[in-house]
Amino acid sequence: MLQAAESAPPVESLDVVAGILMDRLGAVSVSFLITDFTGRSVVRLGSAPSVETGFPPHHIPLQDTVYDDVIRTQRPQVDRAGQGALVRVVAPVTNRGDAIGLLELFLPAAPDSEVLREVGEAAHALAYVVIANRPFTDHYQWGRRTIPLSLAAEIQHRLLPTSLTCEAAQFAVAGALEPADHVGGDTFDYVLDRDSVQLSITDAMGHDVQSALLATLAVGALRRARRAGADLLEQARQADEALQEYPQPGYVTGQLLRVDLHDGSTEFINAGHPWPLRLRDGQVQELTPQADMPFGVRAPHTYRLQSLDLRPGDRLVMLSDGMLEGRRAHRWGRCCRCTRSCRLRRGRHPAPWQRPCGTTRNRRPARPARQGRRGPGRRRRRPRWHVYACDPQVEKEARPVDVSSTVVDTGGPSNHGAC
Numbered sequence: 001m002l003q004a005a006e007s008a009p010p011v012e013s014l015d016v017v018a019g020i021l022m023d024r025l026g027a028v029s030v031s032f033l034i035t036d037f038t039g040r041s042v043v044r045l046g047s048a049p050s051v052e053t054g055f056p057p058h059h060i061p062l063q064d065t066v067y068d069d070v071i072r073t074q075r076p077q078v079d080r081a082g083q084g085a086l087v088r089v090v091a092p093v094t095n096r097g098d099a100i101g102l103l104e105l106f107l108p109a110a111p112d113s114e115v116l117r118e119v120g121e122a123a124h125a126l127a128y129v130v131i132a133n134r135p136f137t138d139h140y141q142w143g144r145r146t147i148p149l150s151l152a153a154e155i156q157h158r159l160l161p162t163s164l165t166c167e168a169a170q171f172a173v174a175g176a177l178e179p180a181d182h183v184g185g186d187t188f189d190y191v192l193d194r195d196s197v198q199l200s201i202t203d204a205m206g207h208d209v210q211s212a213l214l215a216t217l218a219v220g221a222l223r224r225a226r227r228a229g230a231d232l233l234e235q236a237r238q239a240d241e242a243l244q245e246y247p248q249p250g251y252v253t254g255q256l257l258r259v260d261l262h263d264g265s266t267e268f269i270n271a272g273h274p275w276p277l278r279l280r281d282g283q284v285q286e287l288t289p290q291a292d293m294p295f296g297v298r299a300p301h302t303y304r305l306q307s308l309d310l311r312p313g314d315r316l317v318m319l320s321d322g323m324l325e326g327r328r329a330h331r332w333g334r335c336c337r338c339t340r341s342c343r344l345r346r347g348r349h350p351a352p353w354q355r356p357c358g359t360t361r362n363r364r365p366a367r368p369a370r371q372g373r374r375g376p377g378r379r380r381r382r383p384r385w386h387v388y389a390c391d392p393q394v395e396k397e398a399r400p401v402d403v404s405s406t407v408v409d410t411g412g413p414s415n416h417g418a419c
Helices: 002-007 010-025 066-073 113-136 139-144 151-159 209-227 232-245 332-338
Strands: 029-035 041-045 059-061 077-080 087-095 098-107 165-167 171-178 186-192 196-204 252-260 266-271 277-280 283-286 315-317 384-394 401-411
Touching: 002 010, 002 113, 010 029, 010 098, 010 113, 029 113, 029 139, 041 098, 041 139, 066 077, 066 087, 066 098, 087 113, 098 113, 098 165, 113 139, 151 186, 151 209, 171 186, 171 196, 186 209, 196 209, 209 232, 209 252, 232 252, 232 266
Parallel strands: 171 401
Antiparallel strands: 029 041, 029 098, 041 059, 077 087, 087 098, 165 171, 171 384, 186 196, 196 252, 252 266, 277 283, 277 315, 315 384, 384 401
């Protein structure tokens, strides 16, 4: 299957896989559904000649559907509509926890365990087919864009990691960007080394293209320093220097975190960013490390290397100032407790204010709403929030280490942030 997909043009590789499955399993139809940028719907990608890219793709909402169940559970499901009807099989197309989409087949008869195993293997292979071919075509990008992106959002998406989720034996990292059509300055990044996992989350001032350019400078400087082998202090210094040299004034808040995979020790830098939350034994507590100046502030300052108290089973949530405003400020504690048993993967993440949430302990009071910010006839902009996190779980003997990471980065109409 992989060899046949590799021999086909990148835009036709899905059709080749579908044809092979139809012949091998006797399926009546086979289709691939890709998750869109919002994480709340999927888009059915047809054969390449039938895709009309001049029109918005038709999205299928995930809520209360079998697609949502499969993405959440990461297990294939069989839907038997009734006697004599076709049997639908839906399997997750996932690579290292990154929920790329779904494989849907309609079979003439109920599948046995052997057929389900083959469908699962085909779905896993399909994930590699998508990953290998999406750099060469906009076909998959088109499918994910159920809503038009602003220019700033287009720039921001190019700054995100190639895969927003990674699950491995030692750790798991997950991230998402939502809503995807309008963003302003929020980014996150991660890298996995042999001995550690490094995370960064940044929030550039502003909400337009200028903020996206500031974010580009910050992320580029951090990645350049990190890939040259620099430690967190040097990464922070180079990001600060790059922004100070930028002709247009501006700053970027951020947090840098490094978790050692051998002993679970942490290194942490806070560049003017809101304090993180820690979920431990069902209780949410706000951690209060020292905050240094944001990157790019044109005043003498240095950065301090700190550590975070993380134990086996902890979950760390880093959030932005947008989540400290209005009704969203007090709901994150309950949200963290409600989701503590969830696996960290990219999929559908309802906004915290859409869930029945309680009050976060040890939280700073939300700032009062500012009056007179909107003029006549101006509509309130939709809230913006991002998801990214780090949830280290270290064995009690301190070796080996099991690190599971999740970060939530949120932002509102006047602020953007990350967690």
